[in-house]
Amino acid sequence: MAPVQKALWYVESHSRDVLSLEAVARASCVSPYHLTRSFAEVFGISLMRYTRQRRLSEAAKQLAAGAPDILSIAFDYGYGSHEAFSRAFKKEFGVTPERVRTLADLSLLQLKEPIVMDSTQLPRLNPPREETLPALAFAGLVERYDCQSSAGIPNQWQRTSPLLGSISPLVSQDAYGICFNFDETDGKFDYMAGVPVEQGTTLPPGLVRFDLPTHKYAVFQHGGHISEIRSVIAAIWADALSQANQEPVSGPVLEKYGPEFDPQTGRGGFEIWIPVK
Incomplete structure (x- = not known):
């Protein structure tokens, strides 16, 4: 399995853990530098930005489904306070968590869904x-x-x-x-x-x-x-x-x-x- 595929699996299976670049790189069996470059080149988005967008997207789904406690959602997705979560949420989606929960509507949000990698899309190269x-x-x-x-x-x-x-x-x-x-x-x-x-x-x-x-x-x-x-x-x-x-x-x-x-x-x-x- 390629390092970027390992990174995708790790991010999706640890979405509620506090993730660091170093932890994902260890799980992917490459250096942090190698992983950041490979992830960005393959998927057109930085690893940590993807991780943040995926967490906030999953949190938004729970809010729209009527989650009773926003602070618990913040803790679940790695934010230390209601304020930090709300600030990151509004920066990403342009609306507050409270508004998404009240409207119960995700149609105006650009959610980040999981990336599915098809390795057959990439060319085979000769050894360098x-x-x-x-x-x-x-x-x-x-x-x-x-x-x-x-x-x-x-x-x-x-x-x-x-x-x-x-x-x-x-x-x-x-x-x-x-x-x-x-x-x-x-x-x-x-x-x-x-x-x-x-x-x-x-x-x-x-x-x-x-x-x-x-x-x-x-x-x-x-x-x-x-x-x-x-x-x-x-x-x-x-x-x-x-x-x-x-x-x-x-x-x-x-x-x-x-x-x-x-x-x-x-x-x-x-x-x-x-x-x-």
């Missing part, structure tokens, strides 16, 4: 190779995304490409997408669309610099269309890293596009570089 990448400097545009808004990345590349043409000299003809500053709580991350540059290169207006230290990576190569990249990344985090006995560590994740990649057609393949111990 190991590479140590020397320290590099990159230039490009940086935007911040969450797991549900990353569809804006292709547009970011379109805005970046004209600016990159004014950089000289280039270290190589490769282009890189760099994911960094991943937030374990809300699943947000920074993404740079850029190219490696010489140290001390003067950058044109609008571009920023990113310095990447030397590190070891597990490198997954995929020869398919660029439209498959999200499913490839999900498959890497869901199971391929564990199958390869590679332990990821916190750090920037790279997408590498070589000279054979054609940005006009999206063909030519790409590589995903995951920092590992």
Whole structure:
């Protein structure tokens, strides 16, 4: 069973316990970092946000069914007081627990139902190779995304490409997408669309610099269309890293596009570089 499947089971079977990221990671047999990245990549939502939404959704169902004591519901779902529960409930649904109980109506609430994972949806990947990448400097545009808004990345590349043409000299003809500053709580991350540059290169207006230290990576190569990249990344985090006995560590994740990649057609393949111990 993949780590994310174990995490889903654990969250659903311990919905009334006080859950921590560390506890779910132990039950999933991976590190907290591995679990947060894999869960976010596979399901498009951070683990802790999903856990919170599931708890509040189940609490809402009990309130609509006429639960007599809101404080007991708060305690049952891991909140230490009526005030803390009400605050979290209203932030999630836009209404108070009292109103849901009074109206006995869930139709206006966006409840989070359990995720059912179908592992056949993810592609099978070849085992990764190991590479140590020397320290590099990159230039490009940086935007911040969450797991549900990353569809804006292709547009970011379109805005970046004209600016990159004014950089000289280039270290190589490769282009890189760099994911960094991943937030374990809300699943947000920074993404740079850029190219490696010489140290001390003067950058044109609008571009920023990113310095990447030397590190070891597990490198997954995929020869398919660029439209498959999200499913490839999900498959890497869901199971391929564990199958390869590679332990990821916190750090920037790279997408590498070589000279054979054609940005006009999206063909030519790409590589995903995951920092590992």
